Amino acid sequence: MKESPYWNPRHETMPRDQIEALQVRKLKNLVAWTERQVPWHAARLKAAGVTADSIRSLEDLRRIPLMTRDEWMQAQLEKPPFGPLLAAPEETAIRYHLTSGTTGRIPLQVLDSMKDWEWIAEMWCYGFWGFGVRPADIVFFAFSYGTFVGFWGAHYACEKIGCLVLPGGNMTTEARVKQILSMKATVVCSTPTYALRMAQEAKTMGIDLAGSPVKRLILSGEPAGSIPATKRLIEEEWGAKAADTAGMTEVGTIMIFECAQQPGGTHIIEDHYIEEVVDPATGDPVGYGELGERLITSFGRGMIPVLRYRTRDLVVRVPASTCTCGRTFDIYEGGIRGRVDDMKLVRGTNVYPRAVESIVREFKEIDEFRIHLYTADGRQDEIEVLVEIPGSEDANAARILAELAKSLSQAHEGLRFGVKKVENGSLPRFELKAKRLQDDRTVIGTAGERRVTA
Amino acid sequence: MKNTMGVELSDSERALVECYQDLVRVLRESQDLAPFERRNALKAVAALWQVVNGLDLDPGNIYEIGA
Numbered sequence: 001m002k003e004s005p006y007w008n009p010r011h012e013t014m015p016r017d018q019i020e021a022l023q024v025r026k027l028k029n030l031v032a033w034t035e036r037q038v039p040w041h042a043a044r045l046k047a048a049g050v051t052a053d054s055i056r057s058l059e060d061l062r063r064i065p066l067m068t069r070d071e072w073m074q075a076q077l078e079k080p081p082f083g084p085l086l087a088a089p090e091e092t093a094i095r096y097h098l099t100s101g102t103t104g105r106i107p108l109q110v111l112d113s114m115k116d117w118e119w120i121a122e123m124w125c126y127g128f129w130g131f132g133v134r135p136a137d138i139v140f141f142a143f144s145y146g147t148f149v150g151f152w153g154a155h156y157a158c159e160k161i162g163c164l165v166l167p168g169g170n171m172t173t174e175a176r177v178k179q180i181l182s183m184k185a186t187v188v189c190s191t192p193t194y195a196l197r198m199a200q201e202a203k204t205m206g207i208d209l210a211g212s213p214v215k216r217l218i219l220s221g222e223p224a225g226s227i228p229a230t231k232r233l234i235e236e237e238w239g240a241k242a243a244d245t246a247g248m249t250e251v252g253t254i255m256i257f258e259c260a261q262q263p264g265g266t267h268i269i270e271d272h273y274i275e276e277v278v279d280p281a282t283g284d285p286v287g288y289g290e291l292g293e294r295l296i297t298s299f300g301r302g303m304i305p306v307l308r309y310r311t312r313d314l315v316v317r318v319p320a321s322t323c324t325c326g327r328t329f330d331i332y333e334g335g336i337r338g339r340v341d342d343m344k345l346v347r348g349t350n351v352y353p354r355a356v357e358s359i360v361r362e363f364k365e366i367d368e369f370r371i372h373l374y375t376a377d378g379r380q381d382e383i384e385v386l387v388e389i390p391g392s393e394d395a396n397a398a399r400i401l402a403e404l405a406k407s408l409s410q411a412h413e414g415l416r417f418g419v420k421k422v423e424n425g426s427l428p429r430f431e432l433k434a435k436r437l438q439d440d441r442t443v444i445g446t447a448g449e450r451r452v453t454a
Numbered sequence: 455m456k457n458t459m460g461v462e463l464s465d466s467e468r469a470l471v472e473c474y475q476d477l478v479r480v481l482r483e484s485q486d487l488a489p490f491e492r493r494n495a496l497k498a499v500a501a502l503w504q505v506v507n508g509l510d511l512d513p514g515n516i517y518e519i520g521a
Contacts, residue, residue, distance in 0.1 A: 008508050010461070018459065022510065025458060029512060088517035114500040115521040122504045160501075271508075302515040 005260070005325070007129040011271040012327045016320075019328060020058055023274050026299045028055040031064070034305040037087035040075060041305060061274060066283065066295065067309045069102055072250070081109050088113060088303050097149040099249035100412045102343075102352045105359060107411070110149075112252060116301045117156070119272075120149075120253040123300065124157030124245075126269050127257030130325075131216060131243040133187055135162030138213075140180050142190035142198065145169035148413040150221065150348065151189050153253045163187070173201040180214065181207065187216045191348040192224035192234060192242075196379040199237035210239025217242040220254070221348025222381075226266065226335025244335045246313075251298045251306055256332055263323035265331040272299050275330075276308070277317045280340045289333075291316050293340050312340040344373060344439065346383045349415040353437045356385065359407050363400055365389050368427045373439040381441055384418030388427055397421050457510040467509055474502035474513070481519045496521045 006012040014022070032052035034041045045051070048065050055061075075083030082090070093111035101107050112120065133139065139158045143151040145167060158165045166183055168176050177198055180188060190198065195217055202209045217240050219225030225244030234242045244266055247254035255273050256266035268275045277292040278285050286292035294313045298306040315332040322331055344351045353371055360369050368388045376382045385408065389397045405419040430436075455468045463471065477499045481492065500521045506513040 011508065022459065025512070029514070033515060088515065092517045092520060113517055113521060114496055115503050115516055118500040118504055119507075122508075302517070 003134075005130070005132075006327070007126045008271065012126075012130075012329060014271070014328055016328055019270050022271060024055065024057060027058075027061060027274065027297065028052050030297070030299055030305060030307065031055055033087065033302065034307065038085060038305060040084040041307065058274070061276070061297065061308070062285075064297075064308045067307060069108070069250075069310070069312070072108060073102055073106065076109065077106065082111060082304075085304050086111065087305055093303065095152075096147065097152070097249060097252070098147050098413070099149070100350050100352070100415075101355055105355075105407070105411045107413075108249060110249060110252060110301075111303055112301060113303050116252070116303050117153075119300045120153035121156035121160055123247075123253040123255075123269060123272060124154040125160060127243070127245045127254055128154070128157055128161060128187075128218065130257055130259040130267070130327075131218065131241075132260045133158070133161060133163065133216065133218075137161075137186045137216075138164045138166065138184060139187040139189065140166040140168050140176070140183070140185040142168050142176050142188065142194055144414065146414060148349070149247075149249050149252060153247075154189055154218065154220075158187075173198055174205065177202045177205060177207065177209075181212055184213045186213050187218065188214050188238070188240075189218045189220070191221040192219045192227075192230055193222060193347055193379065193381050195219060195234045195238065195242070196230075199234070200377065200379065209237060212239070214238055214240045216240055218245060219243065220245045220247065222345050223336045223338070226258075226264075228264070246336050248296075248311065250309060250311075251296065252301050255296060255298075256335070258335075259323065259325045259327060261323055261325040263325070263331060265318065265322070265333040266335050267320070267323070267325075267327055267329040267331055268317075270329045273297060275317075277315055280312075280314075288318055289316060291337065294332075294336075312343065314338045314340060342437070344383075344437075346373065346381050346415060349412050351383065351412060351415070355411065356408065357436065359411055360385065360387070360404065362407070363387075363404055365392055365396070365400055366404075367424070368429065369436060370427050371437045373437070373441050375441045378442075382418065383415070384420060386420050386422045386427065388424050389421055390424045458512055459510050461510070463509060470502065470505050471509065471511060474499065474506050477502065478516065478519065481521075492520075 044065050050063050092113045094114050095112040095117050098107035098109045141151050224230040231242050243258040245254045245257045258266050274297040276295040280293040294311040294315050296309050314337045318331050318333045320328045320330050366387045367390050370386045372384045401419045405417050408417040455463045
């Protein structure tokens with residue numbers, strides 16, 4: 001029997017009118033479920049005059065009110081820990097995950113049931129299978145396996161596909177490189193930054209990764225997986241093909257993946273999501289080829305319905321026909337292009353400057369601060385917080401720095417923050433709009449690039 | 455058996471759907487399953503739900519049986 005290049009051949013090659021019919025039916029079901037199970041959503045839908053019966057076409061989607069991350073966070077604060085957003089009892093959950101919040105220490109927290117968790121892996125299967133990963137593959141995950149959802153779903157997707165899975169948590173970079181080679185891994189999963197970090201470490205160890213059995217890299221967590229120059233560098237250093245994917249904790253998994261044809265963008269998994277692209281200022285839809293903000297409606301995780309969620313991600317949607325793979329799922333050309341808001345992605349972790357500020361402000365001794373992002377060794381994203389602590393003895397200052405570093409890390413899924421004391425009065429003061437974030441990172445392939453070569 | 459898009463399912467697909475339906479029915483109706491029976495059946499249902507969903511049969515949510 002000829003092997004299909006598609007995970008779900010019927011859906012992935014469905015004519016566009018049928019995809020839309022499928023989406024309308026799923027949307028109707030989702031609205032009915034949400035109305036029935038989640039009073040918080042039901043009130044919003046009712047206020048907008050939306051009922052399941054009134055959903056007849058994708059045009060009706062636009063009558064559903066937008067949902068923001070701030071609203072989600074606020075709902076959690078009002079009814080901790082998950083907010084009034086659960087559509088099923090907590091007892092049915094088998095997984096808990098979180099992502100750093102937009103403000104302060106409170107993370108965005110989610111639950112998944114057994115069926116939902118299986119669905120999360122299912123979405124990753126579209127991506128892995130679509131990029132050519134097969135049961136004979138040996139897949140190494142350079143991933144910390146913590147409460148951040150990250151590659152968790154991908155791990156289970158590879159088990160489902162039948163691959164041999166190598167869970168590379170809690171290892172040094174050197175140990176990871178060694179295991180990739182000793183176990184003859186054929187696929188490596190990591191952030192783009194960390195793929196480069198491993199390549200750098202391999203060089204230090206005198207290893208030529210391009211000669212290794214690794215044939216594919218699956219990248220996620222940062223936009224760089226779709227930045228051509230970065231991707232090219234990763235592919236050169238590993239002697240392997242690299243595919244971009246992108247997901248979010250709010251839906252628990254990926255929404256987009258790059259297929260084996262590598263069309264310069266990522267296919268949207270349109271049988272499980274409705275993705276809209278709108279003008280972030282007006283909310284009006286933008287056309288193919290225009291930059292806009294992604295809105296997502298997910299048909300997957302029934303436990304926490306997501307309807308027209310504002311992702312703040314900037315994308316450019318183009319027709320499926322721009323790829324030759326035969327899929328009828330549209331594409332985000334260039335993957336995720338950037339952010340509408342001030343969120344920064346640092347080694348796969350979301351960092352909101354206002355969340356950092358609220359933690360810094362818990363330390364009354366700190367007079368002024370700056371968040372500094374930079375590129376270490378030409379390729380590794382680093383974040384440091386520079387603080388002024390006037391009138392503080394060295395021992396006290398050292399304690400504050402240590403406590404602040406710990407608090408920041410805890411609020412950001414264990415992300416390492418450098419925290420440094422700087423001379424009093426050395427940081428700028430602001431009268432109006434403060435600009436305490438300085439992003440000096442270089443994007444490989446751009447002007448000002450600082451690329452480390454062998 | 456046709457799905458909600460009007461597509462006729464193959465014999466193999468229909469067999470998988472029936473397997474899912476049988477498992478759900480057993481989990482709903484049986485009170486005497488041992489832990490190893492119930493929990494393994496739930497895992498199987500969670501996986502087969504993906505098949506039924508992918509075949510456009512609108513399986514809905516199944517939290518009431520613990521999946």
